[in-house]
Amino acid sequence: MSASSPPPESVEARLERALAENATLKAENAALKAENVELRELRPQLVAALETIALLERQVLGLTKKVMGRTSERTAVTSRRVSDPRDKNDEEAQDKRQSNRTTRDSKAPVEDVRHVLDEQKLEECEMCGSPDVKPMAPDPPSTEWEYVPGRLVRRRHHRAKAICPHCNHIVRADPPARVFDGSITAPG
Numbered sequence: 187m188s189a190s191s192p193p194p195e196s197v198e199a200r201l202e203r204a205l206a207e208n209a210t211l212k213a214e215n216a217a218l219k220a221e222n223v224e225l226r227e228l229r230p231q232l233v234a235a236l237e238t239i240a241l242l243e244r245q246v247l248g249l250t251k252k253v254m255g256r257t258s259e260r261t262a263v264t265s266r267r268v269s270d271p272r273d274k275n276d277e278e279a280q281d282k283r284q285s286n287r288t289t290r291d292s293k294a295p296v297e298d299v300r301h302v303l304d305e306q307k308l309e310e311c312e313m314c315g316s317p318d319v320k321p322m323a324p325d326p327p328s329t330e331w332e333y334v335p336g337r338l339v340r341r342r343h344h345r346a347k348a349i350c351p352h353c354n355h356i357v358r359a360d361p362p363a364r365v366f367d368g369s370i371t372a373p374g
């Protein structure tokens with residue numbers, strides 16, 4: 187609304203900003219420590235889940251090969267001449283591509299999800315009512331895994347974060363919905 191440019195920042199203002207930044211860093215440090223503990227606790231669960239998935243994938247792949255092997259043998263002997271080359275290409279190539287994909291994508295792809303703050307929480311501090319809430323560096327993203335047929339997706343949730351410089355109240359965007367606490371699986 188106002189056309190005037192902001193006045194140069196005073197020493198007091200800079201000091202205040204430095205103090206607020208310091209508080210922010212302290213809060214971030216505490217959050218990081220907490221997250222570290224959480225991650226350490228989750229690691230064994232994750233390893234066990236990944237081992238189970240790898241085992242199941244090998245079993246599925248083995249069964250698929252058995253079934254497909256039989257099918258393509260039959261196809262090769264009885265219907266090579268009569269089959270439409272395009273049908274054959276579709277079925278066999280798709281199976282082959284799928285199994286290649288399974289192998290290739292075992293290095294789970296990453297999907298980044300950004301969670302934004304409600305406008306309202308940025309406009310006014312929910313603790314003291316100050317209008318000076320400032321966006322701040324977000325916490326490190328939390329990671330969840332989702333198994334989609336053939337591969338794992340690593341989904342990283344980035345939650346926006348803001349601080350009120352008057353009361354140091356920190357707000358974060360809503361976390362992703364979980365199926366159950368401690369779950370490493372995203373809801374479908």
Ligand SMILES: [Zn+2]
Nearest residue numbers: 311314350353
């Ligand atoms: Zn406040």
